[in-house]
Amino acid sequence: MVDDQILQMRSITKEFPGVKALQDVSLSVRRQEIHAICGENGAGKSTLMKVLSGVYPHGTYSGEIYFDGQPCEFADIRQSEQRGIVIIHQELALSPYLSIAENIFLGNERSRRGMIDWNATNAAAAALLERVGLSENPVTRVMDIGVGKQQLVEIAKALSKDVKLLILDEPTAALNDVDSDHLLGLLRGLKEEGITCIIISHKLNEIKAIADSTTIIRDGKSIETLDMATGVSEDRIIKGMVGRELDNRYPEHTSTIGEELFRIEDWTVHHPQHKERIIVDHANLTIRRGEIVGLAGLMGAGRTELAMSVFGRAYGASITGRLYKSGKQIQARSVREAIDHGLAYATEDRKVYGLNLIEDIKRNISGAALSKLSTRGWVDDGKEFEVANSYRTSMNIKAPTVLSITGKLSGGNQQKVVLSKWMFADPDVLILDEPTRGIDVGAKYEIYLIINKLADEGKGVLVISSELPELLGICDRIYTLSAGHITGEVPRAEASQEILMQYMTRDQRTLTDLPAEAIEDPAHSVQVSETSIDLKKG
Amino acid sequence: MSTGIATKPSTPAPPPSPGSNFLSSARKGLGQSGIFIAFFAILALFAVLTKGTILTPQNISNLVVQNSYILILAIGMVIVIIAGHIDLSVGSVVGFTGALAGVFIVQMGLPVWLGVLLVLGIGAVVGAWQGYWVAYFGIPAFIVTLAGMLIFRGGTLLVLGNKQISPFPDSFRNISAGFADGLVGYINVPAFLGGGEADLFTLLLGAASVAVLIWTQTRTRAARVKYHQSVGSRAAFIARMAVAGVAIMYFVLQLSKFKGLPYVLFVLAILVLLYSAVMNRSVFGRHVYAIGGNLHAAELSGIRVKSVTFWVFVNMGVLAALAGIVFAARLNLANPTNGASFELDAIAAAFIGGAAVTGGVGRVIGAIVGGLTVGVLNNGMSILGVDVAYQQVIKGLVLLGAVAFDVYSKRRSGGR
Numbered sequence: 041m042v043d044d045q046i047l048q049m050r051s052i053t054k055e056f057p058g059v060k061a062l063q064d065v066s067l068s069v070r071r072q073e074i075h076a077i078c079g080e081n082g083a084g085k086s087t088l089m090k091v092l093s094g095v096y097p098h099g100t101y102s103g104e105i106y107f108d109g110q111p112c113e114f115a116d117i118r119q120s121e122q123r124g125i126v127i128i129h130q131e132l133a134l135s136p137y138l139s140i141a142e143n144i145f146l147g148n149e150r151s152r153r154g155m156i157d158w159n160a161t162n163a164a165a166a167a168l169l170e171r172v173g174l175s176e177n178p179v180t181r182v183m184d185i186g187v188g189k190q191q192l193v194e195i196a197k198a199l200s201k202d203v204k205l206l207i208l209d210e211p212t213a214a215l216n217d218v219d220s221d222h223l224l225g226l227l228r229g230l231k232e233e234g235i236t237c238i239i240i241s242h243k244l245n246e247i248k249a250i251a252d253s254t255t256i257i258r259d260g261k262s263i264e265t266l267d268m269a270t271g272v273s274e275d276r277i278i279k280g281m282v283g284r285e286l287d288n289r290y291p292e293h294t295s296t297i298g299e300e301l302f303r304i305e306d307w308t309v310h311h312p313q314h315k316e317r318i319i320v321d322h323a324n325l326t327i328r329r330g331e332i333v334g335l336a337g338l339m340g341a342g343r344t345e346l347a348m349s350v351f352g353r354a355y356g357a358s359i360t361g362r363l364y365k366s367g368k369q370i371q372a373r374s375v376r377e378a379i380d381h382g383l384a385y386a387t388e389d390r391k392v393y394g395l396n397l398i399e400d401i402k403r404n405i406s407g408a409a410l411s412k413l414s415t416r417g418w419v420d421d422g423k424e425f426e427v428a429n430s431y432r433t434s435m436n437i438k439a440p441t442v443l444s445i446t447g448k449l450s451g452g453n454q455q456k457v458v459l460s461k462w463m464f465a466d467p468d469v470l471i472l473d474e475p476t477r478g479i480d481v482g483a484k485y486e487i488y489l490i491i492n493k494l495a496d497e498g499k500g501v502l503v504i505s506s507e508l509p510e511l512l513g514i515c516d517r518i519y520t521l522s523a524g525h526i527t528g529e530v531p532r533a534e535a536s537q538e539i540l541m542q543y544m545t546r547d548q549r550t551l552t553d554l555p556a557e558a559i560e561d562p563a564h565s566v567q568v569s570e571t572s573i574d575l576k577k578g
Numbered sequence: 579m580s581t582g583i584a585t586k587p588s589t590p591a592p593p594p595s596p597g598s599n600f601l602s603s604a605r606k607g608l609g610q611s612g613i614f615i616a617f618f619a620i621l622a623l624f625a626v627l628t629k630g631t632i633l634t635p636q637n638i639s640n641l642v643v644q645n646s647y648i649l650i651l652a653i654g655m656v657i658v659i660i661a662g663h664i665d666l667s668v669g670s671v672v673g674f675t676g677a678l679a680g681v682f683i684v685q686m687g688l689p690v691w692l693g694v695l696l697v698l699g700i701g702a703v704v705g706a707w708q709g710y711w712v713a714y715f716g717i718p719a720f721i722v723t724l725a726g727m728l729i730f731r732g733g734t735l736l737v738l739g740n741k742q743i744s745p746f747p748d749s750f751r752n753i754s755a756g757f758a759d760g761l762v763g764y765i766n767v768p769a770f771l772g773g774g775e776a777d778l779f780t781l782l783l784g785a786a787s788v789a790v791l792i793w794t795q796t797r798t799r800a801a802r803v804k805y806h807q808s809v810g811s812r813a814a815f816i817a818r819m820a821v822a823g824v825a826i827m828y829f830v831l832q833l834s835k836f837k838g839l840p841y842v843l844f845v846l847a848i849l850v851l852l853y854s855a856v857m858n859r860s861v862f863g864r865h866v867y868a869i870g871g872n873l874h875a876a877e878l879s880g881i882r883v884k885s886v887t888f889w890v891f892v893n894m895g896v897l898a899a900l901a902g903i904v905f906a907a908r909l910n911l912a913n914p915t916n917g918a919s920f921e922l923d924a925i926a927a928a929f930i931g932g933a934a935v936t937g938g939v940g941r942v943i944g945a946i947v948g949g950l951t952v953g954v955l956n957n958g959m960s961i962l963g964v965d966v967a968y969q970q971v972i973k974g975l976v977l978l979g980a981v982a983f984d985v986y987s988k989r990r991s992g993g994r
Binding site: 351352354374375376378379380385387392393395396397398399403406407408410411414417419421422425426429461465 | 801804805859860861862864865867868871872874875876877878879880881882934938939
């Protein structure tokens, strides 16, 4: 069966000074299959793919690579692309100000005598876009299309290079379910066309849905390759990834819910640049003491925008509405004011909005409440160190000291630093936006425990998540947001993925199907909420 | 140099831990001491090439006085750069404020202290003007200060009416040209230290600063041990203190043999101490680092980004005005071309001293040593009689090399 294999990586060992990132890893991929690679963050998946694609040139690792039966000794990524191996990284490598067509042929321009042939470029781009099922004009700027479509542009770009083996690193991490489904369907189609795919993903349900085989990597070693045709369960994969059975992905927790703590009333937010666009429309939301509240919604529903606009108007323009803290109306016109009123917002994008990556753990943790460590404007270094150290211990941040640079930590540990920062600020209401995005299974569980602990301390927690099982697993009550409207409020006992998805897609339907007055009526969104509260009482 | 080491911030020696953290700490350690090593290497090189001329008392004294205004600018500049901005206007502001000093003190006959205060106040207004456009209006500092470069150079010409103003009164000139000499008498230097007479006051002040340095460093170290932070070995610590103490005392001895302590060195030392403390230990300084390191994260941490940025520029304006005063006092002249291209020297000092082009990284003492490095290059090459054309080329290459080293070491350690 050897000739059946398009790719063989044998005994790959890759060392960084002081660390063995990969140790004797082997990977065999059959021609025309979708091969998933699973493993916790830091297990070595991305490193393996960087070895394969020539990002780490031949000679910096040991072991052998055979592609199409030929040995590979790539000095750089161009050489691997010439052989038909194309990698699409998690962070998309598109230039936002260039058109779709320009991006597709970037570095590979359709030209005649040094001059770009725009007709040929755009025509070829249009053909590729059709192949990936993207109905956009090739001259549209990439910044003007959503992230789901940008992912498709990346794939079109790969196809333009005559790809034989397509590697996708977390392709659906930033996509909503509709876009994810489309992407996975596209991968199946490419498979029929003879293209082999390697997909790195944390989303086990996706892997189960599309992978033909799955290789599990743990601590830099290849553990096993599972044949997915034999009906491998998600728990089976998790067991391989963490090296133990994971009976329960969500910790048991019973919330002690107290009085109302925080209320958002009639909250309307407009787009900061396009002022006529309404991003959040008359939203109402309540968080009670000790309660974990979920906020579900598809990409673009306005979840992050709602949270950030509440958090000291960090997003949006012409914001109207009222905020109440313990029944009293409050003003939060700046982030500082919001923090002073006991609000905290842990962002979905740690690297861009959450952390100072070039700074150490200590200074990141103290960053939002430096005044607590200082007298008359001077910071007490020793106290700061003590505080940071206590969080490193209690939050189980895996780093040798609090002087470690946060940019070097894994996603899970970075997230723990972000949470520590906000816990130190000691807020009453925490808004956690995608708290477990890009975090491995084990660390996710720890994050859930932290969230539960915060609720037990009497704080109110609002969790925004794209993963419905996560919301169902940890929240007491879940709101759904759709196109800026709160379309539903469901207690945990009655919630299911199907019900939530129904609410999450509701408003989009009403916008087109219902008569105009139903959309105009601001009570519309409230109405749904009230019925679900009734449900809960009953 | 002398007092600078006293404020070495609380970044410990690399902890003996495995993995990437060790690397990053090592890089950090090397990156921070790299400029010191480079400075002494260059100094040693010129000491050999000039057969010791560069280390004569008069020359060392000149080195400080000649570079003082650049060093003052470099302190403000490194803070601007840490905040993620740049200030191209400081050279013009030096000219503008020097011209105003001439108008106030020479033409209007105001008392020197009042004239100086007025000029510093106007420096603050200049900084506030630029800070407003950068922080609150959102125009990139490069553009705002490029405009400022033109505006304040033009302002200098307007104030002076295309003429020079001089001479300044002696009390004003002393800011830059004065020495604390003979206040408590002189002592004879033993023969093994070169012999001759030395100013006792300067020596005592030098000894005091060494004592303060050792005291603060020991205290910092003790605090770190108390909180179980990793510290270097005791021997290394003692060796470091000894080297620093000897270097300072040698430097002070040379000064005391020449004319004593230049007043401007005193001013500079206080500025270095003050700003090192502000950048390392104050909430304001921390916020500057946070803004430069990640603007968005700083904003979402409740840091008043606009206000901090504004004050960073106000501070730069005040320091530029101070540099303008020191420079005018040194030349004894308010001239339309005063301060031309000083911004480039100040920026070079900050970058040679280890500031990152992307913001968030840099140290006051680094900028000072960076500025002194350029000063030693200038001074040494002048003594050697190197053609001015080659001097420019060499300084340019040193700047490029310093930043290249920074970028290279970051890449080696896998940082962004």
